[in-house]
Structure formats: structure tokens, C-alpha cells
Amino acid sequence: MIRIWLAQHWFVFVSTLKRLVAAPITTLLSVVIMGIALSVPVSIYVLVENLRLVMNEKNHPQMTLFLKHDIKQENIDKIRQDLQEHPQILGSEFIAKDIALQQLLEKSELPNTVKNLPRNPLPDAFVITVRDDSINNLRELQETLKSWPAIEFVQFDSEWIERLKALLQLGWSIVLMIVAISSIAIIAVMFNTIRLQIATKRDEIEISKLIGATDPFIRRPFLYFGALQGLAAGVIAWLIVFLLIHLINEQLIVFLHFYEIDFFLEPLSTENGLSLLFFSTVLGWLGARLSVSNHLWQIEP
Amino acid sequence: MITFKNVSKRYPNGYIALNNINLSINAGEMVFLTGHSGAGKSTLLKSIAAIERPTSGTITISGQNIAQLKPSAIPFLRRTIGIVFQDHKLLFDRNVFDNVLLPLQISNFDTHTAASRVRAALDKVGLLKKEKAMPITLSGGERQRLCIARAVVHRPTLLIADEPTGNLDIAYGRDIMSMFTSFNQVGVTVIISTHDASLLGNTQHRVLSLAQGNLLV
Ligand SMILES: Nc1ncnc2c1ncn2[C@@H]1O[C@H](COP(=O)(O)OP(=O)(O)OP(=O)(O)O)[C@@H](O)[C@H]1O
Ligand SMILES: [Mg+2]
Numbered sequence: 001m002i003r004i005w006l007a008q009h010w011f012v013f014v015s016t017l018k019r020l021v022a023a024p025i026t027t028l029l030s031v032v033i034m035g036i037a038l039s040v041p042v043s044i045y046v047l048v049e050n051l052r053l054v055m056n057e058k059n060h061p062q063m064t065l066f067l068k069h070d071i072k073q074e075n076i077d078k079i080r081q082d083l084q085e086h087p088q089i090l091g092s093e094f095i096a097k098d099i100a101l102q103q104l105l106e107k108s109e110l111p112n113t114v115k116n117l118p119r120n121p122l123p124d125a126f127v128i129t130v131r132d133d134s135i136n137n138l139r140e141l142q143e144t145l146k147s148w149p150a151i152e153f154v155q156f157d158s159e160w161i162e163r164l165k166a167l168l169q170l171g172w173s174i175v176l177m178i179v180a181i182s183s184i185a186i187i188a189v190m191f192n193t194i195r196l197q198i199a200t201k202r203d204e205i206e207i208s209k210l211i212g213a214t215d216p217f218i219r220r221p222f223l224y225f226g227a228l229q230g231l232a233a234g235v236i237a238w239l240i241v242f243l244l245i246h247l248i249n250e251q252l253i254v255f256l257h258f259y260e261i262d263f264f265l266e267p268l269s270t271e272n273g274l275s276l277l278f279f280s281t282v283l284g285w286l287g288a289r290l291s292v293s294n295h296l297w298q299i300e301p
Numbered sequence: 302m303i304t305f306k307n308v309s310k311r312y313p314n315g316y317i318a319l320n321n322i323n324l325s326i327n328a329g330e331m332v333f334l335t336g337h338s339g340a341g342k343s344t345l346l347k348s349i350a351a352i353e354r355p356t357s358g359t360i361t362i363s364g365q366n367i368a369q370l371k372p373s374a375i376p377f378l379r380r381t382i383g384i385v386f387q388d389h390k391l392l393f394d395r396n397v398f399d400n401v402l403l404p405l406q407i408s409n410f411d412t413h414t415a416a417s418r419v420r421a422a423l424d425k426v427g428l429l430k431k432e433k434a435m436p437i438t439l440s441g442g443e444r445q446r447l448c449i450a451r452a453v454v455h456r457p458t459l460l461i462a463d464e465p466t467g468n469l470d471i472a473y474g475r476d477i478m479s480m481f482t483s484f485n486q487v488g489v490t491v492i493i494s495t496h497d498a499s500l501l502g503n504t505q506h507r508v509l510s511l512a513q514g515n516l517l518v
Contacts (some may be wrong), residue, residue, distance in 0.1 A: 004411050011412070207390045210352065211451075212379035213407045 017136065018226040020232070030193045031229050035236025037185045038280055041178040042241045044136075048171035050265045060090060061138060063156040065126040065145055075150050076124065083150075088141055092128040100125065123152060126152055130231065135162065150271025183283055190226050191294075197222060198295045205299050215296065222292045223285055230284015234277040241268050277288055302329040302459070302492055303349060308358035308505070310344055310514075318344040319355070320514040326492065328458075331485040333501055334494040336511030343387055343496040345511065347462050349492070350377050351384050362459075380408055383452035385462035387494075389444060391436045395445055397423065398432040402453045422454040427478065442473045453484060460484055462493045466500055474500050 020027070066077070076094065083092040100122045130141060138161070142154045198205065205218055249264040256263055268276070303326040310319040310472060318341045326332050334342050339350035347353040351367050360367040362378070392400055401422055405415040409434060423429045426446035436444060445465060452460060462481065478493075478500065485491045495501070501508060510517040 006409055006411050008406075008409055011406075204392055204394075207392060208403065208407060209376075210350075210379070210386070210390060211384065211404050212409060213374045214373070214376045217407060 012220050012224055015219055016228055019225065020228050021220075025228070026196075027193060030189050031232045032236060034186045034189050034229070034233035034280070034284075035240065037182040037189075038233055038237035038276070039240035039244075041175050041182050042237055042276060043244055044171070045272075046173045046245060046265070046268050048168065048175060051171065052168055053266065054263075055168070060129045060131060061156060061161055063128050063138075063154055065140065065168050066155070067124040067126070067150055068152045068154040069123055071124055071150055079126065079148070079150055083126060085151070088131050088137070090129040090131050092126050095125045095127060097122045097124045101238050101300065137164070149258055169190050186230070186280070186283045187287040187290065190193035190229065190284050191291040193229065194226055194288045195295055197225065198292070198299070199228060202299055205296065209299070218296060219289075219292050223288050226288020226291075227285040230287070231277060231281045233284065234280030237280065238268065238273050238276055246283060302326055302330075302363060304359075304361045305345075306312045306354045306359045306361075308348065308360060308404060310341075310348060310353060311356045318514050319348070321492075322358070322506075322516050324509060324516060326490065327484075328490055331482070331491040331506045332404065332493070333506060334506065334511065335498055335501070335508060336491060336494075336496065338496055339513075340511040341497075341514045342496070342511055343463050346384075346463050346492065346494055349459075349461060350379055358497035375422050376407075380404075380455065381457055381459065383441050383455070383460045385448045385452045385460075385465050387434055387463040387467070391447060391451075392434045393436050395435075396432065397428060397436065397439070400436060400447060404451060405442055408455055410455075418454055418456075422450040425453070425490050426450045441467075442469050442477075445469065446480075449480060453489075457489065459490045460492070462491070464494055464496070465499065466495060471500070 065079075067079070077092055080092065080094060083089050099122050101120050104122070130138060138156060142156060145151055145154045245265050245267045252264055303324075305322045305324045308319055308322040311315065311317045322345065324412060325411065336342050343506075344353055348355055349362065349367070351370060355368060365378070367378070384428045398419055405418060410418070420432070421504070423432055426449050428443065428446050430452060431439065431443065434449060437448060439447060445467065449462070449465065452462070458478070460481070465481070466477055470479065481491050481493060
């Protein structure tokens with residue numbers, strides 16, 4: 001029984017595939033339209049994802065630890081040691097107060113006022129690079145470091161991180177919104193394609209019903225057709241995104257060459273690509289399903 | 302096997318096509334249904350396969366009340382019936398073989414059994430040599446035979462033929478009639494409608510006459 005059932009499904013699948021290959025140009029066009037509609041959110045997704053990667057890997061957050069004024073050299077060595085051993089801290093750089101002052105003098109517009117100070121008002125400091133970029137973890141680390149006796153004050157620019165986070169969040173929201181819009185577009189296109197299909201198969205549907213076809217039997221080829229078209233649209237979207245990223249990378253290489261920066265955009269991962277195919281197949285199936293249940297009952301013998 | 306009890310059919314436009322029909326047909330019987338054009342023959346036959354639903358009365362087939370059948374159960378009723386439609390209902394986008402295959406595909410037959418059954422049915426109606434032909438290339442009589450092959454390929458217990466001899470000449474009509482007789486001889490219940498009383502001759506089978514929706518006795 002299962003074997004027959006499978007054979008039936010296989011038969012419908014193969015004949016649907018044949019139908020898709022031999023499909024009129026309008027059907028192929030609608031697949032391309034759906035592919036383009038899908039490629040927009042996926043492209044933006046890939047760009048946002050790349051932005052996130054850049055932020056994570058190349059721009060770890062930094063903190064500045066200001067030490068107490070009367071700190072001794074051995075204490076500084078001890079802190080450097082502790083910082084090195086801390087699992088969350090990737091690296092540290094010591095900035096002696098004299099150097100800090102010198103840098104300030106170079107940059108400051110009022111060197112005279114500063115020069116005339118009786119003694120160096122700046123403390124020694126460490127600038128550390130932190131592995132984690134979640135705000136909560138950073139706050140926690142800040143508290144821990146503050147409790148170290150030699151440290152006077154810990155500063156980190158949380159606003160900058162939060163702003164970037166907000167930017168990423170905005171990116172995700174845009175992706176989601178466009179995904180929703182594209183999904184509706186795909187379902188609408190599929191709805192219409194299947195409507196046309198049903199119209200051309202009117203006789204077959206009517207006669208099949210007359211000689212005892214169940215509704216699932218009649219629906220099946222249309223659902224396969226929808227799912228396969230959705231899949232094809234997903235493949236086209238993947239291709240478009242691949243080409244887009246490839247083209248951007250070619251430009252980036254030429255452009256960044258002058259700056260001696262080695263950077264390129266990551267394409268859509270295989271895992272995400274397969275998710276895309278799955279998603280587009282489901283969308284195609286859904287559009288077909290809606291269309292079929294909307295139009296089939298109108299054909300009653 | 303089939304019982305009509307006070308069956309009336311009024312079409313949505315108000316026309317009464319069947320008026321209080323009472324009849325019963327036994328399993329294995331062969332019955333003719335005659336009457337002038339518009340008498341309600343097709344309406345009566347269609348109501349047996351639940352293609353038209355009666356406005357009142359009950360139709361039972363093998364103890365099953367057709368009027369109370371759930372829509373999802375109707376396909377399974379139709380699979381036990383073979384129907385030769387008055388307007389053929391052939392699919393012109395596929396060849397003779399595939400037209401006859403359709404009922405078997407619908408009933409989930411496996412491809413191998415299905416193919417041999419299709420050939421057996423085509424052989425019975427003498428169309429085996431034309432299995433690759435498209436219906437549009439067939440003569441009127443050949444199309445009629447194709448319809449019969451499609452109606453019997455799934456071996457129904459009930460065969461309904463609506464004007465199967467339509468516009469055919471007498472000899473051809475007799476030919477087709479003898480085909481139905483042979484189906485009946487292997488136990489199939491057969492109901493045939495015809496407006497052409499001359500075709501019946503002096504048949505020993507029961508003849509039901511319809512006139513303006515009324516059954517004459
Ligand atoms: N769908 C319909 N809507 C309205 N009236 C209909 C419908 N179908 C049939 N009729 C009417 O019902 C009457 C009986 O029709 P039916 O088709 O049953 O006749 P018939 O005996 O089969 O005639 P024929 O020998 O010409 O095939 C006819 O007068 C016809 O006009
Ligand atoms: Mg008729």
C-alpha cells in the first residue's frame with residue numbers, strides 16, 4: 001500500500017517536473033520574479049551578517065583602566081600579569097602617564113595651559129581589548145575590574161557599542177520586514193500562476209471528479225507544482241545573491257588594494273542557503289495551497 | 302441494488318426534471334431507460350452517481366443513502382460505478398491509452414497492473430490498435446467505444462451508459478449494445494438510456510419509460 005502511495009507521489013512529482021521544464025514562458029517568468037523578490041531580503045541579510053562579523057571579529061570592544069596616582073611599578077607589572085590571565089581579555093596595552101600627557105599636548109589646542117600645570121594630572125592607564133561584546137558582560141567586567149585595589153576608574157564607550165548594536169538591530173528589522181513583504185509577493189504570484197494552471201486544466205479536474213477523484217488527488221499536482229516553483233525561485237535567489245556578493249567583492253578588492261586591506265564579503269553560507277530553499281519551497285506550496293482551495297470548489301461537475 | 306423513493310429533482314431555474322420517481326433495480330439486472338429528449342433520462346442517471354442531488358426523496362445504492370453521503374465519500378461511490386457520459390467527457394490533450402488509464406490512476410493502481418488492465422479494456426471494445434491515437438482523430442463510434450473502455454477499466458459493479466448509441470448507425474448501435482449485454486452476462490448491473498426505441502427491438506430486458514420527468518408504468 002505504502003509502495004503504491006509512494007509510486008503515485010513519484011509519478012506526480014516527475015510529471016510535474018516535466019510540466020515545469022516544458023512550462024510556458026509566463027511560468028518561467030513568474031519563477032524569475034519570485035526569485036528576485038526573494039533575493040532582496042537575502043542580499044540585505046548577507047550584508048548585515050557581514051557587518052556583524054566585522055564588528056565581532058575585527059572590532060572587539062575596548063576599555064580604559066585608569067590606575068591610582070601613587071601606583072608603584074611592581075603593582076603595574078602585577079596588573080599586567082592579571083590582565084593577561086583573564087579569560088575575557090584578549091590583550092592589553094600600558095600607557096604611561098608621561099606618554100599620555102605627551103599625546104594630549106600634541107593634540108590639545110591649549111598646550112600652554114596644560115604645560116603650565118605644576119605636575120602631570122594624568123594617571124597611568126591600561127587599554128584592554130575584550131572578547132565579549134554583550135553589554136551585560138561588559139558591565140560585569142567593568143565592575144570586577146573596578147574592585148581591583150590599584151584601579152581608580154574603568155571607562156568604556158558603551159554608547160558606541162550600543163549604537164552599533166542598534167544599527168544591527170535595525171538591519172535585522174529591515175530584513176524581517178522585507179522578508180514579510182517578499183513572502184506576500186511570492187504567495188500572490190504563486191496564487192495567480194496556479195489559478196491560471198487550474199483554468200487550463202478545468203476539463204481534467206471536472207472529469208477526474210466525475211469518475212471518483214478525491215480532492216487531495218486533484219490538489220496534489222498543483223501543490224507539487226507550487227513547491228517546485230518555489231524551490232526554483234529559491235535557487236534563483238541564491239544565484240542572484242551569489243553573483244551580487246561576487247561582484248561587490250571584485251570591486252572591494254580593487255578598491256581596498258590601495259589601502260592594503262585584505263577584506264571581502266562572506267557569501268551566503270550553505271546552511272543558510274539550504275534554509276532559503278526550504279523556505280521558498282514552503283512559500284510556493286503555501287501559495288499553491290491557498291489558490292487551489294480557493295479555485296477548486298468552483299469546478300463542480 | 303438501486304432504489305428510488307419519491308425522488309424529485311427541481312433545477313435551480315425552477316424546472317422539474319424528475320417528478321416523484323419510484324423504482325428499484327436489482328443487482329445483475331440490465332435495464333433500459335427511454336423517453337424523448339428532455340424527459341429527464343440524464344438527470345436520473347446522474348443522480349445515481351451523485352452528480353446531481355435530488356431536491357426530495359431518497360436514493361439508496363446497496364443500502365447506502367446517496368442523499369446523505371458526505372462530500373468526501375462521494376468519490377468512493379463513483380469508483381464503484383462506470384459511467385459512459387452522454388457528452389463523452391474525454392480528455393483531448395492525451396491519447397486513448399491515457400484516457401482509459403485515468404480511473405485507475407485515481408484509484409491508486411500500480412503502473413504495471415494498470416497498464417495490463419487498460420489494454421484488456423481496450424481489447425474488449427476493439428481499440429487496442431489505437432492506444433496511441435489522440436481522441437480527436439477517432440470516429441464517433443470509436444470515441445463511444447473509448448468511453449466504454451474507460452467506464453469498465455476499473456471493473457465496476459454498476460455500469461451506467463447515457464445514450465451510448467447517440468448518433469451511430471443501427472449496425473454500429475447493435476454492436477455496442479451487444480458489448481453491454483456481455484458485460485451484464487459477467488454480473489455487472491447495467492443501465493442504458495436511449496431515446497431511440499427502435500434499438501430495443503424485442504428485448505427481453507426491462508424498459509423504463511420517462512415522460513416529462515414522470516416514470517410511466
Ligand atoms: N443544469 C440544468 N439546469 C436547468 N435545467 C436543466 C439542467 N439540466 C437539464 N435541465 C432540463 O431538465 C430537463 C431534463 O434534462 P435531461 O438532460 O435529463 O434530459 P434527457 O432525457 O437526458 O434528454 P436528452 O435525450 O436530450 O439527453 C430538460 O428539459 C433540461 O432542459
Ligand atoms: Mg440526456
